Amino acid sequence: MQSISPTSIFRGNDAWVEALPKITELSKRPLVLGRSLKTALLRNKICKDLKDRNLNVYLENLQFDCCYEDIFRIESIILQNKCDSIIASGGGKVLDAGKYLAENLSIPCITVPLSAATCAGWTALSNIYTPNGQFIEDIQLNSCPKILVFDHNFIQTAPVRTLASGIADALAKWYESSLTSSTINDGIVQQAVQISRVLRDQLLIDGKNAVNNQSDSNQAWKNTIEACGLTAGLIGGIGGEMCRTAAAHAFHNALTQIISSKKYLHGEIVGVGILLQLRLEEMKNNNKLANQLIKQLLILMKELNLPTTISELGIDVFDSNNLEIIADFTCRDKSEIHYLPFKINKQDIIEVITNYEKQEISI
Numbered sequence: 196m197q198s199i200s201p202t203s204i205f206r207g208n209d210a211w212v213e214a215l216p217k218i219t220e221l222s223k224r225p226l227v228l229g230r231s232l233k234t235a236l237l238r239n240k241i242c243k244d245l246k247d248r249n250l251n252v253y254l255e256n257l258q259f260d261c262c263y264e265d266i267f268r269i270e271s272i273i274l275q276n277k278c279d280s281i282i283a284s285g286g287g288k289v290l291d292a293g294k295y296l297a298e299n300l301s302i303p304c305i306t307v308p309l310s311a312a313t314c315a316g317w318t319a320l321s322n323i324y325t326p327n328g329q330f331i332e333d334i335q336l337n338s339c340p341k342i343l344v345f346d347h348n349f350i351q352t353a354p355v356r357t358l359a360s361g362i363a364d365a366l367a368k369w370y371e372s373s374l375t376s377s378t379i380n381d382g383i384v385q386q387a388v389q390i391s392r393v394l395r396d397q398l399l400i401d402g403k404n405a406v407n408n409q410s411d412s413n414q415a416w417k418n419t420i421e422a423c424g425l426t427a428g429l430i431g432g433i434g435g436e437m438c439r440t441a442a443a444h445a446f447h448n449a450l451t452q453i454i455s456s457k458k459y460l461h462g463e464i465v466g467v468g469i470l471l472q473l474r475l476e477e478m479k480n481n482n483k484l485a486n487q488l489i490k491q492l493l494i495l496m497k498e499l500n501l502p503t504t505i506s507e508l509g510i511d512v513f514d515s516n517n518l519e520i521i522a523d524f525t526c527r528d529k530s531e532i533h534y535l536p537f538k539i540n541k542q543d544i545i546e547v548i549t550n551y552e553k554q555e556i557s558i
């Protein structure tokens with residue numbers, strides 16, 4: 196069974212207001228889930244609008260990332276208060292926690308992304324981390340959210356850094372799925388991969404303009420936030436498990452195992468992962484275009500102020516046994532790296548990272 200998309204999607208400047216009657220129909224005792232203090236005002240507005248419609252509203256925040264500790268704590272709050280839906284409003288970690296909880300408790304999930312950093316508002320997937328932000332596993336859910344509210348006015352309040360991060364994460368769709376699906380004959384998967392190519396092209400064209408002018412009157416901005424928040428999710432929905440993530444996300448998951456002093460966003464780490472994946476393709480799969488593709492991406496990533504090396508993520512791979520930890524995690528049994536159409540071992544990872552971190556690429 197495949198869940199392709201949320202049952203209802205509201206998008207545009209008034210998406211939240213337009214969604215209110217549908218939410219009221221669905222739920223009388225929603226729990227509004229959030230995390231960041233920076234988005235507290237928006238959540239207060241969401242709660243007020245729901246209370247004005249005579250709903251019993253409960254508000255809870257994650258204390259950490261999307262981790263089992265937070266999930267179990269909030270699960271008991273939902274049960275105690277007999278909440279009949281979850282309205283997850285925030286970034287990817289909040290959306291993932293909301294979806295996981297809703298599925299566990301068999302209640303509907305309404306996702307209200309407050310940035311374009313992720314397509315988690317769309318997908319039937321939850322990534323689970325430790326309270327420190329180290330990746331543990333991704334959980335495939337039975338269904339996408341019941342309602343997705345993609346309100347442009349909400350998204351517009353997010354820091355520009357979240358949009359740049361969302362662009363990097365959405366770009367990964369093409370670089371990963373085109374590689375993993377190269378041996379798959381399923382037509383639907385091939386079509387999903389082609390959508391990811393168009394998505395990549397649009398981001399290369401519009402990304403810089405979108406980041407420089409975050410306004411709903413800017414078509415490039417509108418296209419870009421919807422590409423990151425909606426289309427990226429659609430590709431996962433259509434392509435399903437076969438349209439998989441590959442090395443870029445495997446590198447992301449491994450890099451989160453090293454705790455650095457500053458916290459980086461999911462897409463910021465995935466972006467570095469794409470560059471490492473391309474270098475890996477060049478070294479192990481004889482991809483003669485890889486170096487050109489790296490240069491093309493570096494131009495955009497620098498314009499977007501995205502990190503482009505592991506050291507820019509605050510991690511010294513040559514310090515203590517960091518390189519070993521990253522290589523071990525990248526090559527663990529359950530890793531996405533094994534979806535690559537060529538074999539990779541720990542030594543390859545050590546080699547590619549060492550080579551990449553020491554090089555200087557002129558663009």
Ligand SMILES: [Zn+2]
Nearest residue numbers: 364444461465
């Ligand atoms: Zn991602």
